[in-house]
Amino acid sequence: MKFGIMVSEGPYTHQAADTAYNFIAAALEKGHEIYRVFFYHDGVNNGTRLTTPPQDDRNIVKRWSELAEKHEIDLVLCVAAAQRRGIADADESKRNGKDADNMAPGFRISGLGQLLEASIQADRMVVFGD
Amino acid sequence: MEETAGEIKKIMYVNRKAPYGTIYALEALEVVLIGAAFEQDVMMIFMDDGVFQLKKEQDTKALGVKNFSPTYRALEMYDVEKIYVEKESMEVRGLTVDDLIIPVEVKSNEEVTKMMGEADVLLNF
Amino acid sequence: MLHTVNKSPFDRHSLERCLRTCASGNAILLIEDGVYGGIKGSIIEDKVKDAMKDVKIYALEADVNSRGIKNHIMDGIQLVDYSGFVDLTTEYDKVQSWL
Numbered sequence: 001m002k003f004g005i006m007v008s009e010g011p012y013t014h015q016a017a018d019t020a021y022n023f024i025a026a027a028l029e030k031g032h033e034i035y036r037v038f039f040y041h042d043g044v045n046n047g048t049r050l051t052t053p054p055q056d057d058r059n060i061v062k063r064w065s066e067l068a069e070k071h072e073i074d075l076v077l078c079v080a081a082a083q084r085r086g087i088a089d090a091d092e093s094k095r096n097g098k099d100a101d102n103m104a105p106g107f108r109i110s111g112l113g114q115l116l117e118a119s120i121q122a123d124r125m126v127v128f129g130d
Numbered sequence: 131m132e133e134t135a136g137e138i139k140k141i142m143y144v145n146r147k148a149p150y151g152t153i154y155a156l157e158a159l160e161v162v163l164i165g166a167a168f169e170q171d172v173m174m175i176f177m178d179d180g181v182f183q184l185k186k187e188q189d190t191k192a193l194g195v196k197n198f199s200p201t202y203r204a205l206e207m208y209d210v211e212k213i214y215v216e217k218e219s220m221e222v223r224g225l226t227v228d229d230l231i232i233p234v235e236v237k238s239n240e241e242v243t244k245m246m247g248e249a250d251v252l253l254n255f
Numbered sequence: 256m257l258h259t260v261n262k263s264p265f266d267r268h269s270l271e272r273c274l275r276t277c278a279s280g281n282a283i284l285l286i287e288d289g290v291y292g293g294i295k296g297s298i299i300e301d302k303v304k305d306a307m308k309d310v311k312i313y314a315l316e317a318d319v320n321s322r323g324i325k326n327h328i329m330d331g332i333q334l335v336d337y338s339g340f341v342d343l344t345t346e347y348d349k350v351q352s353w354l
Contacts, residue, residue: 001345006253008154008354015261015287015318022317026337032345041157080160112164119251120139120170124344127254127352130261144351178272243278246351247256254352 003027004122005037006115008129010045011060012053017046020128021063028071036074036118037064039107041129044082047075049104061104068106075107076114140171142249145180149198150190155183156198158255163201166208173212173249174205175242176234177219184215184230202232216242257347261287261354264299269353274302279309284335284343286315293332294324307331315340 005024009016024034039046051061068075077087083096089109093101103109119125143162149155165172176184183202190197205213215234220226227236237245246252258277264270270292273283283306285292292299293314303312316334319325328334335343344350 003344008255019261019286019315022337023340027341030338030341032341040161041153081157112161113167115161115253116141116165116168116170119141119253120137120168124350125251125253126344126350127252127354129254129352129354146354239276243276246276247278250349252349252351254354 001123002033002035002121004035004118004125006118006125006127006129007037007039007043007046008041008127010042011051013042014130016128016130017043017060018058020126021060021067023126023128024067024073034071034073035122036076036114038076038078038115038118040078040081040112040115042081042085043129044077044085044087047077047082047104047107048087048102050102051104065104065106073106077103077107077109078115079109079111082109138169138171139250140173140248141165141251141253142246143172143174144246144252144254145174145176145183146178147255148179148182149188150193150195154255155180158253159183159198159201161253161255162205162210163208166210169209172210173214173245174210175214175216175237175245177216177242179223181215181219181223181225181230184232184234185225186229186231188231199231205232214242214245256281257343257350258283259286259350259352260284260289260292261352263288263291265291265297270299271302273351273353274306277306277310281309282311282313282343282347284313284315284340285318285332286340287318290314290318290322290324290328293319293328295327295329300329303329304331313339313343 011017089103090101147154188199262269
């Protein structure tokens with residue numbers, strides 16, 4: 001089955017990103033397809049490569065990047081939500097005249113249409129948030 | 131918008147949160163406006179504290195935040211016509227349709243259950 | 256339809272809201288802080304038990320165990336792992352997350 005996922009909260013404060021990750025890992029294990037993970041609201045904070053958790057804690061951002069690489073999953077940060085919260089890739093950073101970018105590998109920044117398109121294309125849409 | 135032609139889904143936007151205290155209401159509205167381009171069968175339901183999103187007389191001047199409530203009036207131009215408010219949610223909050231910024235259709239909790247059952251996708255905000 | 260509830264019923268009313276609105280034949284999965292809604296002897300127990308006549312109620316085992324309440328979960332609530340969570344989403348036609 002094809003799953004679309006929306007993650008609406010950032011990492012660490014709320015459990016949503018962990019639940020979403022564990023759900024996705026289990027779905028892949030069972031042979032399902034993850035059509036897209038769309039990060040919205042504070043969920044875009046899942047996509048900053050500057051995250052540096054303590055050694056003995058899970059690295060939520062790195063975990064997403066590795067999942068994307070291993071399973072070729074489409075991880076999309078909403079552009080409007082990302083701009084508000086200071087998450088940018090090199091192009092976005094340049095376009096907005098910023099002096100740095102911080103998007104983690106495996107993510108891409110795109111519009112809200114990606115959420116709608118996932119909702120239409122996926123067999124199941126599952127929302128994780130606060 | 132690749133490969134979406136021909137497939138029409140019933141998408142229900144479930145709005146349960148009040149405006150300003152958190153950003154969910156505003157960013158949900160942004161989804162609905164962008165989503166209009168996809169020409170799906172969309173409906174919005176306002177329930178629980180979500181009914182406060184539609185309250186008339188919002189004045190955010192002193193807050194220093196944009197008052198986005200007039201944007202709900204634009205939904206019609208985006209062909210978002212199915213806008214529902216749950217009756218019980220309004221009642222327990224002391225509101226009536228006269229308090230709302232746009233005309234809505236009032237649905238009972240029972241009808242909301244039925245509508246949710248008939249939707250293809252529920253997007254929760 | 257599968258409903259997920261992720262809030263403690265002692266802090267927010269999303270579980271009661273869900274119980275009021277879910278239809279007969281639906282299922283409810285308690286996740287994250289929502290698992291506190293499955294505790295025996297709580298003020299919400301009667302409401303949950305009453306709902307169990309019409310809907311199946313599940314709780315995510317990882318969330319139950321991490322909170323130390325495995326031995327407090329009401330009879331009739333089935334524990335599932337993440338794989339079971341995925342199965343529930345495929346078994347039911349859609350998911351309503353009571354965020």
